[in-house]
Amino acid sequence: MKIIVIGATGTIGRAVADALEGRHEVVRASRTGATGAVRVDMADPATLDHLFATVQDIDAVVCCAASGALTPLGGDASDEEFTAGLDAKLLGQVALVRRALHHLRDGGSITLTSGVFEKPTPGGAFGALVNAGLDAFVRAAAIELERGLRVNAICPGWVRETLEKLGMDPAEGTPVETVAQAYAQVIEGAAQGQVIVSGRG
Secondary structure, eight states, X not given: OEEEEETTTSHHHHHHHHHHHTTSEEEEEESSOGGGOEEOOTTOHHHHHHHHHHSOSEEEEEXXXXXXXXXXXXXXXXXXXXXXXXXXIIIHHHHHHHHHTTTEEEEEEEEEEOOOOSSOOTTOHHHHHHXXXXXXXXXXXXXXXXXXXXXXXXXXXXXXXXXXXXXXXXXGSBOHHHHHHHHHHHHXXXXXXXXXXXXXX
């Protein structure tokens, strides 16, 4: 298959691209366009248009670029700062799906990145809202797809390597290789309209 991996220079995206590359043709895309990747900014739909105009004959697209910071509900952040990530993580991925529908081969798949909070997390209220919206979108959009197209979402939760970079206890995270395999299984499998929490049996 020919697969576009968006966010391919990040911790998860790089691992997903590496996991798929031995079996498929992988086109790496990132916000900066670094290391030869195609430039894609999930907050800028015009870059998505350029992506699909540039890369043809696609079997699957996976977005690993969605992320967001914890922002306290009652803090000093402006409305714009508090809702940072809305355009990229939620609306950007919705825009990606709408465009991919017209460019994927029959039977192609779209895999998005959501998130999970096993328990309420201080500063996570807006992130929880975005994730819930994205999960609902995936489940509802799946029944509208034609030509055998599929859409699913992976909820990585905390990744061990990310926790290490943040100086936090890595024992609470899932190894990035395990997360990458969850993406690969969804892309290569038959799941449709599923929201899958990686690292959960």
